[in-house]
Amino acid sequence: MACTDDDNHWVTELENALSEECSATDIYCICKGKALPENLRSEVWQICLDVRDKGNQLDHFNEVYDLPNQQVLREDCTNFVSNLGNDEEDKLSVISDLESILTFYCKSRNIPYVRSNGWIELLLPILTLKVPRSTTYNLFEAIRDTYIPQSCSSDGNAFHILRLLLLYHDPELCSFLDTKRITPDKYCLTWFQSLFAATCSLGVVINMWDYYFQQSDPFFIFFLSLIMVINAREQIISMKNESREKIIASLANMPCGLEADDVSDFCTLAQYYALKTPVSFRNDLMQSLYNGRADNSLLVSQALCLPVSVHELVENSAHETTNVDAVRFFLVDCRPIEHYNAGHLPTAFHLDCNLMLQEPNAFATAVQGLLSAQRQALAHNSNAGGEHLCFLGSGRNDEDQYTHMVVASFLQKHTQYVSLLTGGYIAIHNYFSDNINEFLQDHNPKYCIVCAPNYIAKTSHNNTKAGQSSDLFGKISAAMKSKSAEVTGKLMDYIVNPNNSPIQERHVSSNDRIGRRYRDVAPVFSIDDDHDNVAPVEVSHQIDDDQQELVQIDKLVKNAEVVDHFPCQEVKLNGFMYKSQLIVTHTELIVLREVPDIKGAAEVIVKRPLSAIVKITARKRHPELITFKYGVPDGENLKISDMDRFLIPNADKATKVVADQILKQLKAKE
Amino acid sequence: MSSSRKKVLLKVIILGESSVGKTSLMNQYVNRKFSNQYKATIGADFLTKEVTVDDRTVTMQIWDTAGQERFQSLGVAFYRGADCCVLVFDVTAPNTFKSLDSWRDEFLIQASPREPENFPFVLLGNKVDLEPRAISSKRAQQWCQSKNNIPYFETSAKEGLNVEQAFLAIAKNALAQQNSTFDLYNEFPDQIKLTNTQKPSSNGDSCAC
Numbered sequence: 001m002a003c004t005d006d007d008n009h010w011v012t013e014l015e016n017a018l019s020e021e022c023s024a025t026d027i028y029c030i031c032k033g034k035a036l037p038e039n040l041r042s043e044v045w046q047i048c049l050d051v052r053d054k055g056n057q058l059d060h061f062n063e064v065y066d067l068p069n070q071q072v073l074r075e076d077c078t079n080f081v082s083n084l085g086n087d088e089e090d091k092l093s094v095i096s097d098l099e100s101i102l103t104f105y106c107k108s109r110n111i112p113y114v115r116s117n118g119w120i121e122l123l124l125p126i127l128t129l130k131v132p133r134s135t136t137y138n139l140f141e142a143i144r145d146t147y148i149p150q151s152c153s154s155d156g157n158a159f160h161i162l163r164l165l166l167l168y169h170d171p172e173l174c175s176f177l178d179t180k181r182i183t184p185d186k187y188c189l190t191w192f193q194s195l196f197a198a199t200c201s202l203g204v205v206i207n208m209w210d211y212y213f214q215q216s217d218p219f220f221i222f223f224l225s226l227i228m229v230i231n232a233r234e235q236i237i238s239m240k241n242e243s244r245e246k247i248i249a250s251l252a253n254m255p256c257g258l259e260a261d262d263v264s265d266f267c268t269l270a271q272y273y274a275l276k277t278p279v280s281f282r283n284d285l286m287q288s289l290y291n292g293r294a295d296n297s298l299l300v301s302q303a304l305c306l307p308v309s310v311h312e313l314v315e316n317s318a319h320e321t322t323n324v325d326a327v328r329f330f331l332v333d334c335r336p337i338e339h340y341n342a343g344h345l346p347t348a349f350h351l352d353c354n355l356m357l358q359e360p361n362a363f364a365t366a367v368q369g370l371l372s373a374q375r376q377a378l379a380h381n382s383n384a385g386g387e388h389l390c391f392l393g394s395g396r397n398d399e400d401q402y403t404h405m406v407v408a409s410f411l412q413k414h415t416q417y418v419s420l421l422t423g424g425y426i427a428i429h430n431y432f433s434d435n436i437n438e439f440l441q442d443h444n445p446k447y448c449i450v451c452a453p454n455y456i457a458k459t460s461h462n463n464t465k466a467g468q469s470s471d472l473f474g475k476i477s478a479a480m481k482s483k484s485a486e487v488t489g490k491l492m493d494y495i496v497n498p499n500n501s502p503i504q505e506r507h508v509s510s511n512d513r514i515g516r517r518y519r520d521v522a523p524v525f526s527i528d529d530d531h532d533n534v535a536p537v538e539v540s541h542q543i544d545d546d547q548q549e550l551v552q553i554d555k556l557v558k559n560a561e562v563v564d565h566f567p568c569q570e571v572k573l574n575g576f577m578y579k580s581q582l583i584v585t586h587t588e589l590i591v592l593r594e595v596p597d598i599k600g601a602a603e604v605i606v607k608r609p610l611s612a613i614v615k616i617t618a619r620k621r622h623p624e625l626i627t628f629k630y631g632v633p634d635g636e637n638l639k640i641s642d643m644d645r646f647l648i649p650n651a652d653k654a655t656k657v658v659a660d661q662i663l664k665q666l667k668a669k670e
Numbered sequence: 671m672s673s674s675r676k677k678v679l680l681k682v683i684i685l686g687e688s689s690v691g692k693t694s695l696m697n698q699y700v701n702r703k704f705s706n707q708y709k710a711t712i713g714a715d716f717l718t719k720e721v722t723v724d725d726r727t728v729t730m731q732i733w734d735t736a737g738q739e740r741f742q743s744l745g746v747a748f749y750r751g752a753d754c755c756v757l758v759f760d761v762t763a764p765n766t767f768k769s770l771d772s773w774r775d776e777f778l779i780q781a782s783p784r785e786p787e788n789f790p791f792v793l794l795g796n797k798v799d800l801e802p803r804a805i806s807s808k809r810a811q812q813w814c815q816s817k818n819n820i821p822y823f824e825t826s827a828k829e830g831l832n833v834e835q836a837f838l839a840i841a842k843n844a845l846a847q848q849n850s851t852f853d854l855y856n857e858f859p860d861q862i863k864l865t866n867t868q869k870p871s872s873n874g875d876s877c878a879c
Contacts, residue, residue: 178738179710181688304713357731360718401747408713 011037014044024048028214033267035207042129048213049142056134057141061104073113074099080120098123101137118193122148125197125205147195147218157285158192158222159184160300164281165226168306169273172414173233180244187251188225195221199255207263215271219282223270228254230273275325278388278419280309304407308390308419310431314439317347317383328386330374334403335394335425337577338596342447343440345428347384348392349373350576353402356409362569362647365622366577388417394449395424426450447597550601553581553592561585564657568648570605571625580605582646584657587665589613589628591644606644610662614638616655624651628658678728680844681751685773686758687766688737691796694827695758696734699837704828711736714748721841730841749781754790754844761795761824764804770813790843791820794836799826 014030018040027044036044046052067073077098081091098120106113113119119140126139149158162184167174177183190198195212197205212220229236232254239247258266284307285300308329316329333340333348340350351370356363377385389410393403403424410418421427429450432439436451445451557565563584570580570591581602583590588609592602608630615629615638624647631640648654684692693711697703700717715734720727733748749755755777759766774791783789795810807824814820821843823836 175710175712178712179708181710181738357716397747398750401750404747405714405716408715411712412715 033211036210042131051138051142054138058134121194121198157300164306186248203260204258211267223274227270278308280312306419307422310427329388329390330386333392334406343443346441353406390419392421393424395426566654568646571645680730680753682754683733683752684756690758690760690766691827698827698833723841753847756792758794760797761805762800767805790847792840793822795824798824
């Protein structure tokens, strides 16, 4: 009984609301998308579609039926009505209503009637309301204006958007349909034109529209259509050997199978997908879709994947959300490393797109690293973590070809939730304009592609001075940086697959001079290096002499202390790669990071005493990826305190040289 | 490891209407695999292969583009820096032959090579294993002659027919193109250098510790 009470409760509430002045929002709050009681439907629809004060527009109709294809229109109306099975008397009045409404619509909008444009089907559910002709007209007009995408022609934007949404949620199915050359316009034109009225039974349509108008979301049609297609997934893919026409026909008929009881589930599901989709494409396309202004057409029809605006991205990462289903972005910065290092969003992970072409294996490793960083970030509920991969290029065509290639590679692997930031880095830069340094990390106007042209012009006369002013501050920040690098390195411990095939393993013996290590932790290059406990090798003096902490690589490697050196890439947990040099001295392993744009110069990232190295490992599948682990013995086990990871083209030799040096050092001590 | 040999990288781009077999040709050449199942290429894809041309080992980077119209505005960005452009048509589908001119023109506009009239193209008439044939060898050759004698090969990606030969010719032409122009690769950041610039001095006994 309670159940019926409850059922009646909202109806009563709705009746009360309708008797007073109420808005569409009030109605949604009361009905929550439920199917409406028959007696209240027409009133609710009128409120939701905002046509109550429209008056009788048909007053302006001169009742002259002289459209160029009036005959066609009349025929279509007659044929349509004759299939409805009304009484003869009814039929005539329905036909005349249809014809006058559509004739007046053509005249007042100055558009021609075209056979099977969905108008008649769209009118049918409205006719069942049995409201005056003028109200029918107003409802029809409002539905067309608000909910029927205007660019509904065969190459219209609406269909490109549906394809992008399908690509976003089900890339495999999208690729299947692309391969069959089945574009959405082939199967969902009638869905869009008639808001499903042409394909679903009347009962279904009315319930769906109840939900639709309460929801008042013009983009809902896209998600309803998306669900139609995704629901049919198994069936469509099982038809892979059938002809294109057959697949189109069965797709187009999908909505016919829908029953009145399914409508609420169906709409809820569509709602769920809408929630799991970035929203900025809506704002960008609203105008062109519903007002018929098609200025974005090229953008959408040729988009590689769903576009996301800077605004959405920034807002998204700024706000905490409690809804687990809401879109959270994982931002992947695909620009060249020197661009990334000259400024990036703090939440951006780096994936160097040039690597894909130059070192496909390293790229595969970097992608793995990236995806595990994503899992890690998700697990920690970090605001840099999200299921939705948003790729970012520079915003310049020349470089973005590689970005597009990277995005395409993810799509080819049928990765779900892939989007591309519209305008790339330049758009981000413009978005923050005055507050760049506050919102971008590592922003360096000297190298940032947006700032650099101005910066160079501004500072060209006293360039050297600017370079040195970073003296102390620069040192501190460098120390901070390596500190965070250390933390990242530790994080990596958790995510890296321990199935490494050890090349070299050396357990620390009690003979090792513990005192050589920096307390418990592996050493980090810091400002008070000199005063600390390490006997500095000559190279470090050289470094200190240099005001900018930069060293000349070829000068350094000539130093007698240096045993060998190896060009390599330092690989960070998050997939960042830095062009580096690994310097092996008699006592230390030094990581130099090359400074982009200054040839031969490098920054000292870290110095590790060789005695701190407790393990050197390589991946079976990526023998160039070498991990150095540092630590101290902790009882029976090793306590790993830190690690570095490199891609070394000449890995065999590098590991051998390091191992030899460690052994030499051990022998010397004994 | 020889330190003096410079790594040569050739960028080859494959163009043509959708479903003429661009991806299949690339796969047959690089992986010696063929699948009868057509699959539309999303955006673009690429594979690399080492080849020996005139005793030089070069790395061929083959960029496979999507033929479907939807991706063409993306494709054009890929054209830049190409050393050779491979045009493909399906010998059983006349429309794929007719569109060759527009593919070639589009490439020249977008890639804007230094000497458009001398830029190396290679034409492949694919699917010669299929019947009935719509475009005769003669017709294809005439087209090639009219375009400054483009080399022409009739291939079958399915049977591996002529694929090796065609790509070798492509590599040769690309290499000739690269040798004749000045550093096309300055848009790439430096490759990983296999340098041994200065051998570290070996008298490492002056250890400070």
